[in-house]
Amino acid sequence: MRVRIHVTPKSGVLDPQGKAIGNALTRLGFQGIGDVRAGKIIEVQLEAPDADAAKNQAKVMCERLLANKVIENYVIEVLNE
Amino acid sequence: MRVRIHVTPKSGVLDPQGKAIGNALTRLGFQGIGDVRAGKIIEVQLEAPDADAAKNQAKVMCERLLANKVIENYVIEVLNE
Amino acid sequence: MKHEDTMRPGTLEAAKQFGLNEAEWANILRLLNRTPNMTELGIFSVMWSEHCSYKSSRVHLRTLPTSAPWVIQGPGENAGVIDIGDGDAIVFKMESHNHPSFIEPFQGAATGVGGIMRDVFTMGARPIAMLNALRFGEPEHPKTRHLLAGVVSGIGSYGNCMGVPTVGGEVNFHKAYNGNILVNAMCVGLARADNIWLSAAKGAGNPVVYVGSKTGRDGIHGATMASAEFSEDAEEKRPTVQVGDPFTEKLLLEACLELMATDAIIGIQDMGAAGLTSASCEMAAKGGAGIELWMDKVPQREAGMTAYEMMLSESQERMLMVLKPGREAEAERIFRKWELDFAVIGITTDTKRIVLRHHGEDVCDLPVNVLADEAPVYERPWVEPPRPAPLSDVPAPPSILGVLKQLVASPDLASRRWIWEQYDYSVMADTIQKPGGDAAVVRVHGTGKAVALTTDVTPRYCQADPYLGGMQAIAEAYRNLSAVGAKPLAVTDNLNFGNPQKPEIMGQFALAVRGLGEACRALDFPIVSGNVSLYNETLLPNGQYQNILPTPAIGGVGLLRDWRHMATIAFKAEGEAVILIGETKGHLGQSLYLREILQREDGTPPLVDLGSEKRNGIFVRTLIEAGQVTTAHDCADGGLLVAIAEMAMAGGIGAELAAPVNGDPHAYWFGEDQARYVICVPQSTAHDILAQADAAAVPAARIGTTGGEMIILDETNISIRALKDPHEAWLPDLMRR
Amino acid sequence: MKAAVIVFPASNCDRDVATALTQITGRSPAMVWHANASVPGDADLIVLPGGFSYGDYLRAGAMAAHSPIMQDVIARAQKGTPILGICNGFQILCEAGLLPGALIKNASLSFVCRPVNLTVEAANTMFTNRYAVGQTISIPVAHGMGNYVADEATLDALEDEGLVALRYTLGDNPNGAARNIAGIMNRERTILGLMPHPERACDNALGSEDGKALFMSLLGALS
Ligand SMILES: Nc1ncnc2c1ncn2[C@@H]1O[C@H](COP(=O)(O)OP(=O)(O)O)[C@@H](O)[C@H]1O
Numbered sequence A, B: 001m002r003v004r005i006h007v008t009p010k011s012g013v014l015d016p017q018g019k020a021i022g023n024a025l026t027r028l029g030f031q032g033i034g035d036v037r038a039g040k041i042i043e044v045q046l047e048a049p050d051a052d053a054a055k056n057q058a059k060v061m062c063e064r065l066l067a068n069k070v071i072e073n074y075v076i077e078v079l080n081e
Numbered sequence C: 001m002k003h004e005d006t007m008r009p010g011t012l013e014a015a016k017q018f019g020l021n022e023a024e025w026a027n028i029l030r031l032l033n034r035t036p037n038m039t040e041l042g043i044f045s046v047m048w049s050e051h052c053s054y055k056s057s058r059v060h061l062r063t064l065p066t067s068a069p070w071v072i073q074g075p076g077e078n079a080g081v082i083d084i085g086d087g088d089a090i091v092f093k094m095e096s097h098n099h100p101s102f103i104e105p106f107q108g109a110a111t112g113v114g115g116i117m118r119d120v121f122t123m124g125a126r127p128i129a130m131l132n133a134l135r136f137g138e139p140e141h142p143k144t145r146h147l148l149a150g151v152v153s154g155i156g157s158y159g160n161c162m163g164v165p166t167v168g169g170e171v172n173f174h175k176a177y178n179g180n181i182l183v184n185a186m187c188v189g190l191a192r193a194d195n196i197w198l199s200a201a202k203g204a205g206n207p208v209v210y211v212g213s214k215t216g217r218d219g220i221h222g223a224t225m226a227s228a229e230f231s232e233d234a235e236e237k238r239p240t241v242q243v244g245d246p247f248t249e250k251l252l253l254e255a256c257l258e259l260m261a262t263d264a265i266i267g268i269q270d271m272g273a274a275g276l277t278s279a280s281c282e283m284a285a286k287g288g289a290g291i292e293l294w295m296d297k298v299p300q301r302e303a304g305m306t307a308y309e310m311m312l313s314e315s316q317e318r319m320l321m322v323l324k325p326g327r328e329a330e331a332e333r334i335f336r337k338w339e340l341d342f343a344v345i346g347i348t349t350d351t352k353r354i355v356l357r358h359h360g361e362d363v364c365d366l367p368v369n370v371l372a373d374e375a376p377v378y379e380r381p382w383v384e385p386p387r388p389a390p391l392s393d394v395p396a397p398p399s400i401l402g403v404l405k406q407l408v409a410s411p412d413l414a415s416r417r418w419i420w421e422q423y424d425y426s427v428m429a430d431t432i433q434k435p436g437g438d439a440a441v442v443r444v445h446g447t448g449k450a451v452a453l454t455t456d457v458t459p460r461y462c463q464a465d466p467y468l469g470g471m472q473a474i475a476e477a478y479r480n481l482s483a484v485g486a487k488p489l490a491v492t493d494n495l496n497f498g499n500p501q502k503p504e505i506m507g508q509f510a511l512a513v514r515g516l517g518e519a520c521r522a523l524d525f526p527i528v529s530g531n532v533s534l535y536n537e538t539l540l541p542n543g544q545y546q547n548i549l550p551t552p553a554i555g556g557v558g559l560l561r562d563w564r565h566m567a568t569i570a571f572k573a574e575g576e577a578v579i580l581i582g583e584t585k586g587h588l589g590q591s592l593y594l595r596e597i598l599q600r601e602d603g604t605p606p607l608v609d610l611g612s613e614k615r616n617g618i619f620v621r622t623l624i625e626a627g628q629v630t631t632a633h634d635c636a637d638g639g640l641l642v643a644i645a646e647m648a649m650a651g652g653i654g655a656e657l658a659a660p661v662n663g664d665p666h667a668y669w670f671g672e673d674q675a676r677y678v679i680c681v682p683q684s685t686a687h688d689i690l691a692q693a694d695a696a697a698v699p700a701a702r703i704g705t706t707g708g709e710m711i712i713l714d715e716t717n718i719s720i721r722a723l724k725d726p727h728e729a730w731l732p733d734l735m736r737r
Numbered sequence D: 001m002k003a004a005v006i007v008f009p010a011s012n013c014d015r016d017v018a019t020a021l022t023q024i025t026g027r028s029p030a031m032v033w034h035a036n037a038s039v040p041g042d043a044d045l046i047v048l049p050g051g052f053s054y055g056d057y058l059r060a061g062a063m064a065a066h067s068p069i070m071q072d073v074i075a076r077a078q079k080g081t082p083i084l085g086i087c088n089g090f091q092i093l094c095e096a097g098l099l100p101g102a103l104i105k106n107a108s109l110s111f112v113c114r115p116v117n118l119t120v121e122a123a124n125t126m127f128t129n130r131y132a133v134g135q136t137i138s139i140p141v142a143h144g145m146g147n148y149v150a151d152e153a154t155l156d157a158l159e160d161e162g163l164v165a166l167r168y169t170l171g172d173n174p175n176g177a178a179r180n181i182a183g184i185m186n187r188e189r190t191i192l193g194l195m196p197h198p199e200r201a202c203d204n205a206l207g208s209e210d211g212k213a214l215f216m217s218l219l220g221a222l223s
């Protein structure tokens, strides 16, 4: 079973990387660039009987390791069953 | 218009971060962890008349800056229209 | 809080939530002769917090010696400044980021580094070195590895990006820090003595300018959190963590230095803890001016921010300046070039009031002196902590070298290489002594001079006897500088203690400060800047409080007039005479031998004889300056044999040692008597050096000869490899687990 | 020999390399701000220094590769002006397409600062003619993203054409780089990118003078 986890900075938390990317796009000549946020995406192959179990397992992974809950949010997507 | 861009290491390209995450998950006691890939997610607010135009613009951004085609693939998703 | 709510009158309840007590609230009402609104109350809570007002510590700090002919600026500005000759000045300070680093180790430590760098470059100095003094809980504690890894990578990521070498520091592990780690960062900068910038906002009608990053809602009430003890709900306070942006800070550094090459600035102050509030109040207070701020002009990261939020935000990488009128355009050009926000957000006035205007309304109007000078000062009651019983018998170990092997791989003595290899210690190409020695040495670029830098304190000594522990911290810093051949010049401190409202903790503080002061006076080693971090305690599940060990961390700065005459700890050649300087009594109380080998933390800490410290230090330094000695190391944690082992491991050369004629060998080899150094000299000069020592009334004795690949002690021996492998492996092994 | 050092936002070894160049060539380089349109016409060497241009955000060197000055740097490269990229400069050269491959996170995921032993692989170049092939030299590295990657065909081509200038000596690879690659050149051997910092190894007081020969090679070749 494969899950995909999106980890993004919480709104209100400074995202220096997003800010720098936004400025760079503007410098490259793209017009009307607004807010840019940069995050991580982690795909994990894991063993689980079904999608729900996979999602639960991924949730534990996020809480324990993959996301820094102080400043980040995460969203889990199960890719196939 | 908001687009989300997934940038992931090409298969075959070394992914030290993915590998380290996989090892850490196994050390934390998760069983049966297989391949782990780590990538980036970039959300950009841009001005475009419709989803197709937004996608095209994002594609140019990826080709020019957001992805390094030597090592990365990208996928574009338009979030709202 | 919505805008309307920030305009409502404050209440006692709100004041308490902001960390003020009933008497302080009453005092505010009396001083203002009216009820402050919530915005004003927020500003009071920040300015009157422990962090900004030093209300518990001030009466004690006043007793510290802060002057010397070479001190240009003592405590009171963003950092201390000393004269190192030829028009050069060193600007330095140490600061804590303990609580944020416990909550989010990477960002907490990173923003700590960013904050202390701003303190230094605000004064016109280019940072040239960073150090960090770290304390973690027990190595086995479930949080320790995560915290250590995060803190180290946070420090590295910020300092490395800034291009400032991180050249030294110290790390201890002790269970008293399980729930409250200490992250103290020190920044050292180089400036021209005639180009130091201060923070006073002088004159009326001068533009007040904001530069750097935009203001967001981060860290609101960070300063009050820094002054509140930790409880189990510390995690609830998480959103107050700020994220650092070293890239922006690097631009800010370059832009500020570029502007400082002109004479456009009247006063400049970084926005650190308590952000815009303390920056504006302190600038106004120092300059005897008033300030009017136009909050609509403050660069904002988020929509709909209230004046309250902007004033209390702790967004990083921001500065406030007062410019000479008419110089705005020139300044703006520089900051725009560096792609930074720049805004004129107010004006100085002659009212001596802080006035905030937002959406056409005055949302705050407070007298500056009430915020700054009328802040509470407490003479908190204190008692002398109980003295430890004198040491009972200490059994001899079966094998001296076996103990040595165990000690060099113990948590407080094992190699810190895993840490410092994550720091760029060689950028700027002037680091001529990297981490791993007694003090780091960094050249003053393009000159023959160099500065030596060290951080020191032995918390277990301070716990047993805060007065002696305070003295010892200064003495050890003095020794580490002398051991590389530097003349110790001045000190910054970071006083980390528990809850000052507990008389025993306040007693630790008072006595430690007394010890620091006494040692500084005796050694001509004034304190020119510092920081106090109190309330370092954790509420345990059983309802008890765990206070940290008293930890007055000392950052010492010394000067080498000629860096070609410098000593390092490594044995350099075979067949040299190993000479011990200083007197050895075999003091085992509070030693690492007791703690690591016998699992005992008892006895009194070693005595500190400041006369010997000075005499012996000057003697060793003079030999190094004269080019007679290039190998020296002080004896500290672990005692004489550990010092010798460190010299052998660093040089890859062994030594043959003679045991003492009388006394217990284990006390001789592992006792932690102070004021001692090990030096090495060629056979041909050994006799002369001993004679010089004799003439200077400095105890000195030849104790061995370098050579081979072993440490040989009477009939026993151990190879350097057998010591070095476990010494180097301990920390990487811990982190791999 | 007249060098130009390009200064990007958050370059931080620009001064160090200028010091080394001044000391060894006797001439101080021109310091050129990245927003400028062109490199001074008389520059016969362009140096992209180490540092954290744009904070290493997104990918190290990615944003700097699009700096205004880079159009001229690329044009000058095509005309054969020698270019030296150190650390972040190497990353920028790869991102700008002037050198093949890419530099990704160190295998350890940690920043690493320490002296490394390098083996000189090519000495018949303007950058390395003062070294001997097979010589071992010690130069410090200091980077978080020095792990060189490229597809097998590219790696084979680099080897076959003798474009690997420096390799980490066996057992001393600090970052996991493919085939221990520490520095590579373009086909014309006019561009060198390397992760180690030769400018920090020009002074025995810093621990090594092994970097000096690189600047002396250039001095000899260009004057
Ligand atoms: N956190 C750290 N960062 C950088 N260097 C460190 C750190 N901790 C220790 N070191 C270095 O390791 C060496 C040994 O530290 P320590 O045992 O505290 O020295 P000493 O006993 O001489 O004060 C010193 O050179 C010190 O600068």
Ligand SMILES: [Mg+2]
Pocket (backbone or CB within 6 Å): C437, C438, C439, C480, C634, C636
């Ligand atoms: Mg020492």
